[in-house]
Every structure is written in C-alpha cells, then in structure tokens.
Amino acid sequence: MKLSFEIDPKEYSGPFNLDLTINSGQTSQPAWLMKDGYFQELIIVDNQHCLIKIKQENLEGVLDIEAESEENLELESIRTNLMDIFGLNDDLNTFYNFLRKDSKLKPTIDFCTGLRLFKAHDPFECIISSISSANCSIIRWNRSIKDIKTKWGKEYKFDSTSWYSFPSPDILKTVPEHDLEEMDRCDNKFPDDHSFDKNLKSCGVGYRAKYMIKTAEIIQNNIKIEDIPEMSYKQAFDTMLDLPGVGPKVADCILFYGFGFKEAFPVDVWIGRIVSDMYFKGNEIKPIKAREFGMKKFSNNAGYVQLYMFHYARKSGLLDRIRQKNKD
DNA sequence: GCCCAGGTCTCCG
DNA sequence: CGGAGACCTGGG
The missing domain is CATH 1.10.340.30 (Hypothetical protein; domain 2)
Structure with missing residues (x-):
C-alpha cells in the first residue's frame, strides 16, 4: 500500500523546523536517512511497519509525506503517529512565552526556532539505544543500533x-x-x-x-x-x-525522548556544565543537583528547556567557551 | 602505542 | 548515603 498526504501548519501551534528537529542530535535515535530530498525511516503504525518519507519545502509550508507498507494502513493513524513523533502537538508559542520570562533562556529562542521534540518511533529501541549511548560517542552508538x-x-x-x-x-x-x-x-x-x-x-x-x-x-x-x-x-x-x-541520565532520556514525559530533565556532563555556567556563575554543580534544579525551575517545560539549552550552547559559542575552560 | 571521553555499576568507607 | 575507580571502544 502506498499513499501520500500533507500536514498543514494550521494543524499545529507555533513554528516547526523539520531539518533542525531531526538533526539536533537528540538522544533517542539515529537521525533519519536523507535521500531524494526526503527524510526517511521505517516506523511502526498500528503494529505494522511502514516506510515514511517526509519533506518540508519551506518553514511556513506544508509537510509532504509518502507512506508505504505491506498491509493496508489508515491515513489518520499515520498522521497521528507523525504528529506525535515530531512533537507537533506541543504548543511552541506558549513555550516561547515561558522562555521569554527568563532572561537566561530568552536568547535560546533565536537559535532554536521550530526545534521540537524528536520522539522515538519505537520505545523499546529507544530504551536499548539510550543504554548504548551511555558513556559512548554518538557515532559509535548510532553504528551499533544500525548493526543490531x-x-x-x-x-x-x-x-x-x-x-x-x-x-x-x-x-x-x-x-x-x-x-x-x-x-x-x-x-x-x-x-x-x-x-x-x-x-x-x-x-x-x-x-x-x-x-x-x-x-x-x-x-x-x-x-x-x-x-x-x-x-x-x-x-x-x-x-x-x-x-x-x-541510571538517572539514561532514564530521563528514555522518559523524554521515548515516552514524551515533558518534566524529565536529562543531565549529561554538558548540560551539567551549561546549567552551572548559566545559573551558578560557573561553579560546577553535580549532575544530580542540576537535575533537581532543572526539574524544579522548569517543571513541565524541563525536557524542552534542556533541548533548547543544548542547541543554543552549541550554536552560540557557549559550549566552545565551556570546553576551553575545562581544558585549563 | 597511549591517552582521552562518556554514564553506570560496584565496592569501600 | 557519597566518593573512587573500573568498564569498552573509537578517535586524536
């Protein structure tokens, strides 16, 4: 079965940047394959495996989707699944209002506009890949998942x-x-x-x-x-x-990226250092303390704040400065 | 060849 | 409970 359809920006609230969302290095799954102008991946819809090809011509435009599977699938099931995978049910406008109230977080918006939660399409795969990501480089665990x-x-x-x-x-x-x-x-x-x-x-x-x-x-x-x-x-x-x-970091990754728990605040060494830099005058605080701090301060936005903080740090030069500081 | 990065586990106080 | 060291592998 083969079908194609669109998702209109009117169906979700706030901006969406597909490329940024897929390639921001979120720790749930390897990035989708880019081929013939489409991001492609095999996902599960109604317990059937289904190949998805998705394309966003421009940031204000519709999403073009092609789906292919061995059995017949309901178009609406596929749509619901993709809305979930790309965080399209999250209201980014409301989230941005939240970010604007915190002078430390406000600058992240310009670096991350349209960045959404890239949720795992298979929770079990997410659990295993999160375990393989612990104490491991992205390149290495992505290769491992592909091998498996x-x-x-x-x-x-x-x-x-x-x-x-x-x-x-x-x-x-x-x-x-x-x-x-x-x-x-x-x-x-x-x-x-x-x-x-x-x-x-x-x-x-x-x-x-x-x-x-x-x-x-x-x-x-x-x-x-x-x-x-x-x-x-x-x-x-x-x-x-x-x-x-x-452990705590992997558990929070699984809960946020695998199951969409928005109150999870996964803290790896980098998030720990970024939080220390942004909120504790550079005095290094322990990961477990950074987690408590983030969960308390950002509550239901904690997961998204972590996502925005990290991407912002990468793009703004903050991460490079922290890296440099840690060498000395 | 050596050293380093990166979370969790285990062991020890 | 908190701290120290081991763990496996790829990359510099």
Missing part, C-alpha cells in the same frame, strides 16, 4: 531498498553476548570463514551488551511498555532505574 537492526531485525523491501526493523525484546533477550557464546551455541558447525559476528559485542556496544540482554529479558517478563505512558513521572523513572545500564 541488520543482524536481528526483520527486513522490509521498498523500491529495492532494504529496511530493517529493530528486534523485539523476545529476540534481543536470546542473542549471544559475545563471540565465545556464539561459538558455544553452534555445536562446532563453524561458519566457513570461522568468523563469529552475530553477537551483541560485535556491534561495538562493549560492556553494555549484558545490560541490553538483561533489560530485554526484564521488559519481556515484567514490564508492559504500553503501561509506562500511563504512569506518573516518578513511577516511570523508578521503573526505568531498575533496568541494568539505566
């Missing part, structure tokens, strides 16, 4: 291009952790080239491999992912903390 998809995901072909879904918890919980385990499982029927590369460590995830397998198992056995959005923030946070490889 090609090794254990299901293949979908559209226009002779192959797309791979992210494997479900019941698949991921059974994958071999490292090459020795993979070898043990193959009953001495070695591959011709004697290479063992269908194990998690071969995807470059390092010591996080065991966390991911255990997390997949816990989710499969003890957690209903669809219950999480119904929980209070605190309850959801504690649920995430029980997963191995998930």
Whole structure:
C-alpha cells in the first residue's frame, strides 16, 4: 500500500523546523536517512511497519509525506503517529512565552526556532539505544543500533531498498553476548570463514551488551511498555532505574525522548556544565543537583528547556567557551 | 602505542 | 548515603 498526504501548519501551534528537529542530535535515535530530498525511516503504525518519507519545502509550508507498507494502513493513524513523533502537538508559542520570562533562556529562542521534540518511533529501541549511548560517542552508538537492526531485525523491501526493523525484546533477550557464546551455541558447525559476528559485542556496544540482554529479558517478563505512558513521572523513572545500564541520565532520556514525559530533565556532563555556567556563575554543580534544579525551575517545560539549552550552547559559542575552560 | 571521553555499576568507607 | 575507580571502544 502506498499513499501520500500533507500536514498543514494550521494543524499545529507555533513554528516547526523539520531539518533542525531531526538533526539536533537528540538522544533517542539515529537521525533519519536523507535521500531524494526526503527524510526517511521505517516506523511502526498500528503494529505494522511502514516506510515514511517526509519533506518540508519551506518553514511556513506544508509537510509532504509518502507512506508505504505491506498491509493496508489508515491515513489518520499515520498522521497521528507523525504528529506525535515530531512533537507537533506541543504548543511552541506558549513555550516561547515561558522562555521569554527568563532572561537566561530568552536568547535560546533565536537559535532554536521550530526545534521540537524528536520522539522515538519505537520505545523499546529507544530504551536499548539510550543504554548504548551511555558513556559512548554518538557515532559509535548510532553504528551499533544500525548493526543490531541488520543482524536481528526483520527486513522490509521498498523500491529495492532494504529496511530493517529493530528486534523485539523476545529476540534481543536470546542473542549471544559475545563471540565465545556464539561459538558455544553452534555445536562446532563453524561458519566457513570461522568468523563469529552475530553477537551483541560485535556491534561495538562493549560492556553494555549484558545490560541490553538483561533489560530485554526484564521488559519481556515484567514490564508492559504500553503501561509506562500511563504512569506518573516518578513511577516511570523508578521503573526505568531498575533496568541494568539505566541510571538517572539514561532514564530521563528514555522518559523524554521515548515516552514524551515533558518534566524529565536529562543531565549529561554538558548540560551539567551549561546549567552551572548559566545559573551558578560557573561553579560546577553535580549532575544530580542540576537535575533537581532543572526539574524544579522548569517543571513541565524541563525536557524542552534542556533541548533548547543544548542547541543554543552549541550554536552560540557557549559550549566552545565551556570546553576551553575545562581544558585549563 | 597511549591517552582521552562518556554514564553506570560496584565496592569501600 | 557519597566518593573512587573500573568498564569498552573509537578517535586524536
């Protein structure tokens, strides 16, 4: 099934910059592939995998969307999904009024106009990729996620291009952790080239491999992912903390980028330093304190403020100054 | 070849 | 509870 439709700016409140939203380095998922002028990704709609191509000709214009799937899908389901993924239900005008009331935050608007939450299209993938992102470079964990998809995901072909879904918890919980385990499982029927590369460590995830397998198992056995959005923030946070490889920073990333909890304030070293610089005269405060500060001060806007703070710091030169200061 | 970045876990007081 | 050190890998 193939269909195309548009989303009109009248359907959402405030500006939207698709390119900025996809490429601002938000920690939920690798950026969507840019090809033939469209951002493209395989997403899940009504439990079906569906290839989305989306384009924004100009910032005031409509979004052009093409969708393709093996089964028939409701256009309205796809629209609802995309509105959710790109934060189009968030009222940016109201948010900007909030930013303008804080002299420290007001300047972020000019650097971030149209930047929205880029929400994960698959919450389980978001949980695993957030675990792989901890203590790891963006390039490395993006590559890991791609590897995991090609090794254990299901293949979908559209226009002779192959797309791979992210494997479900019941698949991921059974994958071999490292090459020795993979070898043990193959009953001495070695591959011709004697290479063992269908194990998690071969995807470059390092010591996080065991966390991911255990997390997949816990989710499969003890957690209903669809219950999480119904929980209070605190309850959801504690649920995430029980997963191995998930600390406060990763938990908040999962809650904000994966489930859309707006009161989460994920603090990595950089956000910690930015908060220290903007609100504590450069006196370095501990990440856990920065988190408490952000949640209290920004409440339901905390997630978005974090997003805007980081992008602003990158573009305004603040981040470079902080970097320089930390070298001395 | 060596050192560094980057959150979480584990261990120790 | 708070602090210190280990953890895996890619890049400079």
